[in-house]
Amino acid sequence: MSFLNKVYQAVFRRTSTFALAVVTGAFFFERGFDQGAEALFRYVNRGKLYEDVKHQFGGAGEEEEE
Amino acid sequence: MAAIIGRTSRQALLVTKSGTFSPKANFVSFKGKNGKKWVVAMVGAATVGAVGVGAALATPVLAEGVELHPPKYPWSHNGLLSALDAASVRRGYQVYKQVCAACHSMEYLCYRNLVGSIMTEEEAKKDAEEVMVEDGPDEEGNMFKRPGKLSDKFPAPYANEEAARFANGGSLPPDLSYIVPARHGGEDYVFALLTGYCEAPGGIALRDGLYYNPYFPGGAIGMAPALYNEVIEYEDGTPATASQCAKDVCIFLRWASEPEHDIRKQMGLKAVMIFSFMLAISYYLKRHKWSVLKSRKIAFKK
Numbered sequence: 001m002s003f004l005n006k007v008y009q010a011v012f013r014r015t016s017t018f019a020l021a022v023v024t025g026a027f028f029f030e031r032g033f034d035q036g037a038e039a040l041f042r043y044v045n046r047g048k049l050y051e052d053v054k055h056q057f058g059g060a061g062e063e064e065e066e
Numbered sequence: 067m068a069a070i071i072g073r074t075s076r077q078a079l080l081v082t083k084s085g086t087f088s089p090k091a092n093f094v095s096f097k098g099k100n101g102k103k104w105v106v107a108m109v110g111a112a113t114v115g116a117v118g119v120g121a122a123l124a125t126p127v128l129a130e131g132v133e134l135h136p137p138k139y140p141w142s143h144n145g146l147l148s149a150l151d152a153a154s155v156r157r158g159y160q161v162y163k164q165v166c167a168a169c170h171s172m173e174y175l176c177y178r179n180l181v182g183s184i185m186t187e188e189e190a191k192k193d194a195e196e197v198m199v200e201d202g203p204d205e206e207g208n209m210f211k212r213p214g215k216l217s218d219k220f221p222a223p224y225a226n227e228e229a230a231r232f233a234n235g236g237s238l239p240p241d242l243s244y245i246v247p248a249r250h251g252g253e254d255y256v257f258a259l260l261t262g263y264c265e266a267p268g269g270i271a272l273r274d275g276l277y278y279n280p281y282f283p284g285g286a287i288g289m290a291p292a293l294y295n296e297v298i299e300y301e302d303g304t305p306a307t308a309s310q311c312a313k314d315v316c317i318f319l320r321w322a323s324e325p326e327h328d329i330r331k332q333m334g335l336k337a338v339m340i341f342s343f344m345l346a347i348s349y350y351l352k353r354h355k356w357s358v359l360k361s362r363k364i365a366f367k368k
Contacts, residue, residue, distance in 0.1 A: 033336070033339070033340065034336070037332070037335055037336045037339055038332065040335065041147065041149070041331070041332045041335055044147050044148070045147070045148065045149040045328075048142065048148075048149050048150070048151045048152060048153075049149055049152055049328070050152040050182065050183060050184060052152070053152050053153040053156075054186075056153060056302045057153075057156065057185070057189075057301060057302055
């Protein structure tokens with residue numbers, strides 16, 4: 001009651017602060033969601049992505065072919 | 067599972083605190099519609115049956131020839147969320163460059179596509195500079211040759227189709243940019259073809275310059291067996307057996323036809339996550355808004 005009430009009084013009650021809360025919420029949610037999903041993808045595919053195997057191929061590629 | 071979720075959410079959302087709810091309040095009924103329901107059920111069953119029969123009939127009857135169909139191999143990128151094996155793609159590029167590129171073009175791939183996917187920018191630039199590209203015209207109107215740049219496409223081994231056919235006894239080495247999605251069986255087919263050369267069985271006469279491959283439709287293929295053990299030397303020290311080379315080049319060709327493969331699967335993961343979240347929210351909201359209507363009692367008085 002008290003905390004939610006405070007949030008309601010401070011943010012959600014007025015349209016201006018509510019809209020601002022939507023915009024900042026969208027920014028942080030999207031950023032967190034993207035990073036979380038990409039971290040999950042990297043975890044599922046660990047060892048297969050280019051970042052993981054870069055070091056196997058030497059620095060700046062010394063010998064490639066004849 | 068769905069039943070449990072439905073029951074719990076129903077209990078949570080539709081709890082009536084007063085206890086005055088009774089089934090007798092059901093004045094609005096749907097009596098007399100059982101016949102209609104039966105008809106609807108019959109029409110539904112008939113539709114399902116018709117779709118099933120249609121699907122069964124629409125399945126193409128493939129001519130059972132003498133060619134073998136490739137087995138399904140457990141590719142490391144087969145899963146819904148599985149990325150391509152970047153090390154394998156890079157080895158496959160090496161195989162392509164040193165073996166396949168002698169006859170096969172890859173006209174839809176540029177050197178810039180390699181950057182960040184399988185090699186660094188410097189390595190890709192170095193690779194591009196090794197080929198000479200025709201550019202021009204210069205101030206005097208002449209075409210000239212210059213070292214390749216990142217924006218250049220892979221060099222074609224032959225000037226045109228006629229030259230390619232003339233150099234290969236009438237057979238055209240296909241462009242490999244989209245070869246994996248362009249063939250039935252995809253990587254499985256390409257791998258089986260590359261490793262499946264054998265002696266022609268008795269009774270099959272091959273023209274000069276043709277080879278027998280049971281996976282190739284018709285059996286007689288113009289491409290000589292290209293991959294042997296130790297046909298190249300891998301830069302990361304992987305033993306270059308014939309099957310290793312074939313596997314790597316198949317993964318490379320899959321990557322070449324779909325450079326966006328990893329991003330696509332990552333986007334799919336994001337879409338599934340966000341849409342399941344939104345589906346749950348909209349289901350909750352629907353139940354929330356409808357709970358008033360659903361728990362309302364309608365009584366008609368005379």
